Amino acid sequence: MSTDKxxxxxTGTCWCGCGIETGLGKFFAQGHDKRAESALIALQYEGSxxxxxxxxxxxxxxxVTGDAIAKTDWEECTxxxxxxxxxxxxxxxxxxxxxxxxPTTEQ
Numbered sequence: 001m002s003t004d005k006x007x008x009x010x011t012g013t014c015w016c017g018c019g020i021e022t023g024l025g026k027f028f029a030q031g032h033d034k035r036a037e038s039a040l041i042a043l044q045y046e047g048s049x050x051x052x053x054x055x056x057x058x059x060x061x062x063x064v065t066g067d068a069i070a071k072t073d074w075e076e077c078t079x080x081x082x083x084x085x086x087x088x089x090x091x092x093x094x095x096x097x098x099x100x101x102x103p104t105t106e107q
Contacts, residue, residue: 008027010022010024010025010026010027014027014028014029014032015027015028015032015033015036016028016029016032016033016035016036016039017036018032018035020032065084065087066084068087069087072089073089073090074087074088074089075087075088075090075093077093077096077097077100077101079097079100079101080100080101086100
């Protein structure tokens with residue numbers, strides 16, 4: 001684990017600030033992580049995802065999804081006909097493959 005970031009502990013209350021009680025080990029009520037993310041982008045980047053990406057060095061010249069693949073557990077779907085293929089984390093990739101590339105059954 002990286003030592004440059006503090007270890008965060010769920011408190012039992014949603015971290016978006018709504019005050020809702022959360023489940024054991026959860027930082028957010030369902031969907032509230034995206035609410036908090038959107039609020040921060042609204043506050044710090046005029047509600048603009050392009051400004052947010054640019055502020056962190058990403059855009060057409062430097063792929064944020066490419067970096068996620070190179071530096072995290074994200075992956076690119078090799079079964080997609082488009083290049084690049086669908087990109088996402090493990091759970092998202094499993095859902096993508098189940099929906100768009102289901103196993104074929106031969107008879």
